[in-house]
């Protein structure tokens with residue numbers, strides 16, 4: 348290389364914001380540009396001559412070092428996401444590109460790695476996710492965000508709340524969020540599953556008992572309602588309680604006092620009640636299996652949680668959320684879902700709602716310790732079922748299947764931005780909407796553009 352070319356290359360390397368460094372065959376750093384100094388916070392003087400893993404301390408160093416792969420296999424690699432630890436011990440999210448370093452005669456003299464700092468992108472992503480978060484609940488679906496909007500006001504009041512929703516839609520999480528946002532947040536939050544216990548046990552559990560109240564009652568035991576004093580009580584599955592228990596509960600709610608079994612005097616309590624159910628209580632009232640007076644008493648503020656299949660746009664967000672939480676707990680570095688794995692998750696119906704999705708990701712985590720979750724990591728029953736549905740429609744309606752495939756691919760490529768997808772496909776957007784509807788393509792309700800707002 349002549350002096351002019353060398354100087355030009357050095358000037359370019361020094362002026363770019365990406366970090367670039369080279370290593371020799373012994374993994375010792377030979378050059379370290381200004382971008383690398385900025386991202387790592389380590390000076391060139393300090394870095395040169397050191398083993399690269401001592402400078403970067405990346406999660407990639409121990410497992411799947413891209414530079415090592417390049418040197419072993421003689422080709423370039425692009426790693427979509429990894430972390431390095433900077434001089435202040437802060438994790439910096441980066442993408443990495445590696446290739447071989449050759450001399451003028453084409454002899455391999457080491458490797459070169461280029462890395463880009465994604466801290467800002469990560470920060471913005473977190474902020475965006477934050478705006479879709481209320482307590483531990485995540486959602487970008489309009490139906491849920493309307494609830495998030497009114498939740499602070501609901502939390503400030505002491506009114507009884509009735510949360511309705513199918514199993515696994517997040518009723519308990521919602522109740523906890525209301526408690527955490529309320530002035531009662533420092534007092535206990537107690538969740539009681541009313542369907543799990545027969546009447547007498549439920550009564551002694553909720554109201555407590557006095558010594559001698561029954562054969563094994565050797566000493567006084569306070570009930571959960573008294574123990575939650577000043578706090579919030581979630582009465583889960585309230586629709587499963589018996590009419591006789593409902594009478595007692597109504598009295599407690601109206602008087603804010605409990606009478607423990609075997610006691611002669613009522614104990615005053617101060618609790619906020621949140622009731623939850625997956626049943627249609629007003630239908631049960633009509634059928635005389637749920638007391639109307641109790642229904643009116645608990646149905647002061649009503650929140651209805653949608654099914655997961657009615658908010659499919661939440662799936663990628665929830666998946667990211669569960670992966671981030673599991674990475675933290677288990678010290679793993681799972682990056683996310685592969686495109687096909689996400690497509691499989693998007694094609695499922697989720698009768699178990701968010702709990703089912705959470706369990707699927709947990710299952711995948713057992714099998715995947717790093718990199719991306721692929722269809723192989725998903726429960727085989729799920730993959731089989733989705734594949735069968737796809738194959739079934741492919742064999743019976745090959746044209747329809749082909750159309751679905753193309754539209755799905757273009758939507759996915761355009762990050763679900765339907766306008767851009769229609770443009771790419773050369774059709775009007777209303778034609779695309781009609782096709783999505785007719786073909787029964789299950790996709791996020793909002794598109795890529797609305798997500799950015």
Ligand SMILES: Nc1ncnc2c1ncn2[C@@H]1O[C@H](COP(=O)(O)OP(=O)(O)OP(=O)(O)O)[C@@H](O)[C@H]1O
Pocket residue numbers: 483484485486512513514515516517518519520521583625665668701702705
């Ligand atoms: N919006 C959400 N964001 C993140 N996690 C959620 C959300 N909704 C529910 N989950 C998770 O899904 C699981 C089920 O939620 P939860 O127990 O609150 O549902 P539920 O409606 O009370 O279920 P069940 O009726 O069966 O008791 C929990 O692990 C919860 O953390």
